[in-house]
Amino acid sequence: MKLEIYTKNEHQAIQNEIIGKIRDLINYKNLEPGDKLPSERMLSDKFEVSRNNVREAIRKLEFYGLVKSMPQSGTFIEDIGVTAMNGIIEDILRLEDPDFKSLVETRILLELKTVRLAATRRTDEDLKQMKETLDAYKTKVLNGEDAVQEDLLFHLAIAKASGNSTINTLMLMITPEIIMNFEKFHVCDKNQAMLGIEEHTEIYKAIKAQNPQKAKQKMKKHFSSLYQYCYNI
Amino acid sequence: MKLEIYTKNEHQAIQNEIIGKIRDLINYKNLEPGDKLPSERMLSDKFEVSRNNVREAIRKLEFYGLVKSMPQSGTFIEDIGVTAMNGIIEDILRLEDPDFKSLVETRILLELKTVRLAATRRTDEDLKQMKETLDAYKTKVLNGEDAVQEDLLFHLAIAKASGNSTINTLMLMITPEIIMNFEKFHVCDKNQAMLGIEEHTEIYKAIKAQNPQKAKQKMKKHFSSLYQYCYNI
DNA sequence: GATTTAAAATTGGTTAACCAAACTGGTTTG
DNA sequence: CAAACCAGTTTGGTTAACCAATTTTAAATC
Structure with a gap:
């Protein structure tokens, strides 16, 4: 919600990029509500970013209620449907700072x-x-x-x-x-x-x-x- | 905002505890807006929790706009005043899940x-x-x-x-x-x-x-x- | 052949070691 | 004497190794 300093923006940019890639993956693999996302390690490998970055991106998606992480089990897509998932992620990526x-x-x-x-x-x-x-x-x-x-x-x-x-x-x-x-x-x-x-x-x-x-x-x-x-x- | 599964609640409880301790520290040390919070390592030592837990607590405070972390510099208290800081943290700790x-x-x-x-x-x-x-x-x-x-x-x-x-x-x-x-x-x-x-x-x-x-x-x-x-x- | 069981692999979470930027203090230099 | 500089320390951020719970797999038993 707050994006003020440059370092943070840069960080945010990476995070948004990963979120976008996760969205693409959901579409490409036809992942449906309830399905399990690939593991954090696999995603960090695939996207060629650190696992921490992936974790943060997932946490953001979790904040918006789009996925849910279960310890020692996996990250699951919430039951809101593919269409809504795409639309909402799209909106989140385009969110601007509140004036x-x-x-x-x-x-x-x-x-x-x-x-x-x-x-x-x-x-x-x-x-x-x-x-x-x-x-x-x-x-x-x-x-x-x-x-x-x-x-x-x-x-x-x-x-x-x-x-x-x-x-x-x-x-x-x-x-x-x-x-x-x-x-x-x-x-x-x-x-x-x-x-x-x-x-x-x-x-x-x-x-x-x-x-x-x-x-x-x-x-x-x-x-x-x-x-x-x-x-x- | 979302607290549904047990593991998350437990996790959340630890985080809230740390946030409360940070609030106490601000009061005890009379830290004022603009002041620097003790470093993450020092806090994790003092509170006897992992540095990661401290980082997450700080991140939550940052989300609510109460502090701001500057890379390689420190975490600074935002300029909203001690009274508001105390009141808002108090409220955050008591927040209940939306029905x-x-x-x-x-x-x-x-x-x-x-x-x-x-x-x-x-x-x-x-x-x-x-x-x-x-x-x-x-x-x-x-x-x-x-x-x-x-x-x-x-x-x-x-x-x-x-x-x-x-x-x-x-x-x-x-x-x-x-x-x-x-x-x-x-x-x-x-x-x-x-x-x-x-x-x-x-x-x-x-x-x-x-x-x-x-x-x-x-x-x-x-x-x-x-x-x-x-x-x- | 179905059920049980145990071991191996997988997972998100945690910890600790590491990094580069930034601050600090004293020293040098003009 | 002030400004520039430079090593040493501190900082939040990053990485990788580790942990315990879970899931999977396959072997063992009836």
Whole structure:
């Protein structure tokens, strides 16, 4: 997902090449779901690359759920069908790095959902954790300190309270990159931080009151300035 | 993201343990953003685990954008702040596997966005690729064959046309698991497939006509049965 | 001829030795 | 005195040898 430094890109290029070759092999040998991939040693021989490179390529395919490695047994093709396998690998190879705009756009989308889900599903324990992060944020801002981290942790607490493990995972994936970009572009200045306390509190109250509509509305308001900023960058 | 087989879980447990220890080390030594983590050898010594385990743990932290490894130089803590680092690592360690319901819920959310974005941003090349996947789907269904894969590839083509690289990546991550669950639970039967042709075509036309509202409406309709199914599982 | 069993080969995972780039400190040089 | 340089050390990355579990093969037994 992150490809920034040159050495990494080079490394990634080799990995992608191997993934492409594995795809070709699947097609050429008519390997079907459930079939076993040739062993890592055989592949590294065939492709004339190190076994480590093959292992990493396989691990990436495993991350996307396309194959599954069984210790002392082999690597098996998952049951998603040849067509989907080809299409998805093709897409993976062509994936480009996420830009800031798409990150923010995605974050807003995810959070307008998590806040609604949190309002309906939140447990008392969720509420307690949200309160903690909210207080930490307040304290920092009132001390005039930078509070980007505490800001985002409050939002992550909402994601956790949403009870949707997939969205929670996705939020965790994009948040560090969001924070780095925020600090890079100085998105949050002091004035917005003071306003942020009020907005965060309102969101918290709406979730506490289990009012999804209001929670979403408050979140939307909270994002309005960010939204505009994002589209002017 | 995927933790299914026992050996993998065990492996994962060790990795998480190491990640926790790295977090403790960051706190104990007051390591700050930009600081260098102790070398892999030192960590593997200190934690009494193999260097490979340490490397994998670091790689996971790198995936989430929390650290960055520089060849022949060291692993550096990313500039997201100590507080966020602690919070996010904590969340990562407690991440649970995505369940089918949360997968579908997330997919619907993402796709109701991608379809709107695709309607406004799609290029002619995007349109061409969507048409191809749509035709492949039609052919399969009209031959009475199973077309789950072609179905999903059409949706991935929309995601690509959305021009949002983040959402595109996220869609690619969840799609294989969606397909597997679909085939496992036999979500799509023949009747729905025939209906699917019509719905897919309508979505395609709306995107071609660059009508975001209509595109979203058609997608929503397309998802209505899936939505109900998801909540009855 | 079918079943059991044991040994040999195969597999992904692990470990440790090795490599080249990069950093470090002191020395030389202008 | 500062800049250039050079050996020695440290670093993440790479390679190859090794391990234990599994699978395969074929021999042994009934």
